[in-house]
Amino acid sequence: xxxxxxxxxxxxxxxxxxxxxxxxxxxxxxxxxxxxxxxxxxxxxxxxxxxxxxxxxxxxxxxxxxxxxxxxxxxxxxxxxxxxxxxxxxxxxxxxxxxxxxxxxxxxxxxxxxxxxxxxxxxxxxxxxxxxxxxxxxxxxxxxxxxxxxxxxxxxxxxxxxxxxxxxxxxxxxxxxxxxxxxxxxxxxxxxxxxxxxxxxxxxxxxxxxxxxxxxxxxxxxxxxxxxxxxxxxxxxxxxxxxxxxxxxxxxxxxxxxxxxxxxxxxxxxxxxxxxxxxxxxxxxxxxxxxxxxxxxxxxxxxxxxxxxxx
Numbered sequence: 001x002x003x004x005x006x007x008x009x010x011x012x013x014x015x016x017x018x019x020x021x022x023x024x025x026x027x028x029x030x031x032x033x034x035x036x037x038x039x040x041x042x043x044x045x046x047x048x049x050x051x052x053x054x055x056x057x058x059x060x061x062x063x064x065x066x067x068x069x070x071x072x073x074x075x076x077x078x079x080x081x082x083x084x085x086x087x088x089x090x091x092x093x094x095x096x097x098x099x100x101x102x103x104x105x106x107x108x109x110x111x112x113x114x115x116x117x118x119x120x121x122x123x124x125x126x127x128x129x130x131x132x133x134x135x136x137x138x139x140x141x142x143x144x145x146x147x148x149x150x151x152x153x154x155x156x157x158x159x160x161x162x163x164x165x166x167x168x169x170x171x172x173x174x175x176x177x178x179x180x181x182x183x184x185x186x187x188x189x190x191x192x193x194x195x196x197x198x199x200x201x202x203x204x205x206x207x208x209x210x211x212x213x214x215x216x217x218x219x220x221x222x223x224x225x226x227x228x229x230x231x232x233x234x235x236x237x238x239x240x241x242x243x244x245x246x247x248x249x250x251x252x253x254x255x256x257x258x259x260x261x262x263x264x265x266x267x268x269x270x271x272x273x274x275x276x277x278x279x280x281x282x283x284x285x286x287x288x289x290x291x292x293x294x295x296x297x298x299x300x301x302x303x304x305x306x307x308x309x310x311x
Contacts, residue, residue: 001025002034002049004068011287012045015294021301031055038062043297046074053079064088064300068293071229073202077311087310088296092148093289094280098227099152101279102197105225105251106157108273110136115270137161142193144209145200145228146171146181153197154181165189190217195225202229210234215241223249227279230255239265242272253279 001009001024009025016023028034028049035058038044043064044051051065056079065080066088080087108114112130119129141157143150146168154164165182167189176183190196196218200206210224211234218224224247226233235256241247249271258277266272292308299306 001045002028004047011290012294051075066296081311088308090292094285095149097282098149098279109249139194141195142189144198150199195223197225198228202231208234212237221248225251227253
């Protein structure tokens, strides 16, 4: 294991050692440290360490690289494929937790909970501070990506009588029809959504997908929710869209730099809710994540089919 930020990795260690697999964990900071750690490994678990082509080329016996997360942006997947090393992730450990977090951000922004909470604690008891507030009923949520989390968000939003639509060029139309969610073009989604929720991986194609041009196409007064990856949003462009009041607010669980600096404009904006990449977290999801990582390693080492194969 090249690196980790979990409170404990004991579930991984105990499960692997139970099956006679020697497990070594590191906190690699440099490429040289990563190469040294993985050179003779039969399987490599990574969290944030960059698994570059140079690192992969030094893996002499690796049968699996597994990311303890959904996204695999820190792994050179193409290089792994070239060297014949499968890559796996854990896509389903926190779907319900993230979907609930999206709804929490929507509701909090809609009812301006953070503003009212702050004012009441300062001794100001006046609902008019939050005007205007409009009902969620009948509002449209646009899902930028329609994978497992987005489909749960769609289901939960319907409970609030919201209209749901999505953009995802990789999802078969049959899946969207089964979920009763119309697929739109990107421009249609931007122009007609009251709430836009991001559910795409970070790739070269999605990097800064939401930029000045995209925000200009969004419905005036709409709200952005991002629980996916910070790099999908051009944060400078988002600041401009919020300051101009073209967008009414944003709920962000992820940022490009997740150690937000002291002077960042988001920290002073009352219409921006920030959470520290916590949407995935519950005690249950954490347990599932770690156990799933261990099981994927065992599948590879013991010659069984890998469950969540990326490539």
